[in-house]
Amino acid sequence: EIVMTQSPATLSVSPGEGVTLSCRASQSVGSNLAWYQQKPGQAPRLLIHTASTRATGIPARFSGRGSGTEFTLTISNLQSEDFAVYYCQHYNNWPPWTFGQGTKVEIK
């Protein structure tokens, strides 16, 4: 079973700054990686699939990179609506869907 590890657990950032979140797979998942955003009380929202392809309607300030075992999600010019929890999920040999434990991006 492939384990997904996200770091850090929490990031404190000021609006307008940029931030990079990390996701590591215990073995290669190729480019079969998605990123989601979840705000309190809301549904998760797909941001990125295939490691770097933005989902429909996702602003260009969200960008994904990586392949194999190392992935990053970069959010530039953080807006107030970007403070949320972010999850990575690999889909190599799905199902199951395997998620990282999440990174919370909070206001500094």
Place this chain on the structure above:
Amino acid sequence: EVQLVESGGGLVKPGGSLRLSCAASGFTFSNYNMNWLRRAPGKGLEWVASISSSSGDLYYADSVKGRFTISRDNADNSLFLQMDSLRVEDTAVYYCARGGAYGSGWGQGTLVTVSS
């Protein structure tokens, strides 16, 4: 616009049962695999079960295998999760999600609380 609306959550005692529903609209439901996921209090997202577009393939997490049953009604654009022998650790917000490999649309969730 993809819309998924879950219902059927509530408070149930350990050992009890609940049936969750998910009403889909805004897309051709019968073309998509569908899934149930959950998020327990203070924890991350956990995949629960998946069903193929024609109901021919069903998959379950080990934690719910033998207790939960996923099903769908393509004529009614609905997804279901029958949950039996519920445990305290099944307490979570349950989400339905569209997609095979990843979730391209999610509902707002329905809260299931298992407590005596």
